[in-house]
Amino acid sequence: MSGTAGGYDATNITVLEGREAIRKRPGMYVGSTGIRGLHQLLFEVIGRSVNDVLACGGGCVDVTLTHDGGVRVTDDGPGVPVEAAGDTSSACLETLLTRTHPGAGPGNRHTASWSVYGMGPCVTNALSSRLMAEVRRGHTLWVQEYKHGAAVAPPAATGPATGGGTSIAFWPDAGIFDTTDYSFGVLAKRFREVALLNRGLSISLTDERPPGGVRSVQFQYPDGPRDFVAFLDAETGAHVTPDIIAFDRDDARMAGTVEVALNWCGRREEGVRSFANSVPTPEGGTHADGFRTGVTAAVNTHARQRGLLTTADPDLTTDQVSRGVTAVVSVKLDSPEYEGATRGRLGGATVHDCVEQAVREHLGTWLARHPEQAAAIIDRIVQEASRN
The missing domain is CATH 3.30.565.10 (Histidine kinase-like ATPase, C-terminal domain)
Incomplete structure (x- = not known):
């Protein structure tokens, strides 16, 4: 017709x-x-x-x-x-x-x-x-x-x-x-x-x-994500380490910047908040995954170098290392890629690699410069892992 x-x-x-x-x-x-x-x-x-x-x-x-x-x-x-x-x-x-x-x-x-x-x-x-x-x-x-x-x-x-x-x-x-x-x-x-x-x-x-x-x-917050982590910890009343670890880095490979702040507190669960261009990404994504990978690598490397893990001990897993972490992971990108129409999860393999490298290097440096606090953090992770 x-x-x-x-x-x-x-x-x-x-x-x-x-x-x-x-x-x-x-x-x-x-x-x-x-x-x-x-x-x-x-x-x-x-x-x-x-x-x-x-x-x-x-x-x-x-x-x-x-x-x-x-x-x-x-x-x-x-x-x-x-x-x-x-x-x-x-x-x-x-x-x-x-x-x-x-x-x-x-x-x-x-x-x-x-x-x-x-x-x-x-x-x-x-x-x-x-x-x-x-x-x-x-x-x-x-x-x-x-x-x-x-x-x-x-x-x-x-x-x-x-x-x-x-x-x-x-x-x-x-x-x-x-x-x-x-x-x-x-x-x-x-x-x-x-x-x-x-x-x-x-x-x-x-x-x-x-x-x-x-x-x-x-x-108004002059210290950005560092203030964010302090706010999140204050909300929960959690016991925290004396210093909040924070850094930012520009990376041309992902055409953007990454800002990270983290702390280990007395909670048993993980508290990672991730953002892309100031919008929450409740489903996480490559920036959050890169953060977890980088933290795990930095902690395991430091633990091996300082003898806090023996040759017989297996590497600490991402779940074990992330337990008790309060963190804010914020990326600001020229061309963010999202998985799905709602933009709840960030994509882009390059973002993962850039965030992972930045976290691994900056956290590794912090752990080396604060050996007593690093030992206390890793000891807590190991003890918690042995109970599970």
Whole structure:
């Protein structure tokens, strides 16, 4: 049967583009119309701000959950270029807020990714009942308002401004989302992670909604993953060795960097947290596997060299060595490879080899320089292994 005979032809096809497509199928762009999608609206906006300030070497991003159900994200970056100001060297404000940017997905070593979507603030704009953008750039304050993703008017210069930066306030569309009530706890956890993984970045979260008064937290960590391990150990109340072992290395072979911090504590289970471009990889991957291989090799080599294992003793296994380890393994790559659409597991054999070598060499050096602590760690591993 032909398409025409069946009553179906080109006139039956509706082409949706831009905000119409986003509003028609919001789940395709933010994952759901539930709380997860609601949080993604904010992540699309704060991701741009964070990367703007990181590109400048660091800075502040302030997020406020307003009493009227909106969210305001303000940064002290250079300010989004405004077309009316004559600066067209990069994407202007209206382009940023009305066109998707799917190429931003996994990010690169100089950016902090926030999700598997990475479509940009235009998605937030399209799925909000209202959005207000303010840009401080070129000593001028520019303002533009949107409703349901459409500009009310072009950007307008409203007066002088000091410094640079961008502020975007939006109100999620209650006709699209099941809830517009943001979770302070979920946001604080994610903001803390990103701040811990990116030195020089400050993220604050203020909640104006509680009837008992405003609550606010700020996250800034000068020592990166080292601070992350200290935080994880403090959460569990675990007994730790005096020093947290931490290092970072650039490696051209994997076109990126690796940062590692680890500690042996009194717990019996392993606690390794892995990240790729600041996004958690809950299923691990080649960076986490390379870390475990490197730690095992360094411990066995040191134990053999110092006579802590006899020639009759078998090598310690990865499971034995990793028991009781708290660690953060963070790689930042120009072109990360993932296994699966959800990007829960990192791929790439080169990443495994680079991380393994870096861990083996740096941990081996630390063990050699701290023989008493190394002996105590290995003795604990051996004793635990003998009981199992």
